Amino acid sequence: MVRNMAQQQDLDVLDTEELRERALELARRKWDLRFFWKLLGLIPAAEAMAGNQEASKASVAQLSGFVYEALSAENDPGVQEALRPVYIEYLKEHADDV
Structure with a gap:
């Protein structure tokens, strides 16, 4: 202590x-990917807190684009099949938003 x-x-x-x-x-x-993921999620809010509203909006767009690109770049059908339950769970959790 x-x-x-x-x-x-x-x-x-x-x-x-x-x-x-x-x-x-x-x-x-x-x-520790969780730490990096946490940082990525906090960057837009931190930019907004620092008074950078436009940068905050841009960060959301950039981060979503980065994630989409990373996921799209993975063309291995085995990996995609392994992630299938994650996709299903997410879509079920957000069924009202679809």
């Missing part, structure tokens, strides 16, 4: 760029 408090204080004194670099490097080493 004391060690965690000391680590928290150590992190609090670092500038944002250093925190960013450390977090990204750790996520790369751990192959």
Whole structure:
């Protein structure tokens, strides 16, 4: 507990760029895709909070385009078949939106 408090204080004194670099490097080493995905989801809101409304809208468009392109680039029928349950679950969860 004391060690965690000391680590928290150590992190609090670092500038944002250093925190960013450390977090990204750790996520790369751990192959933590959830962290990267979380960041991608937060970028538009962070831009809006920073007063960059147009950049926020552009980020949503860019991120959705990036994801669509990444998914479209995967032409392996085996991978697509493996993802079939995910597609079905998503469409069922959002049936009212279709």
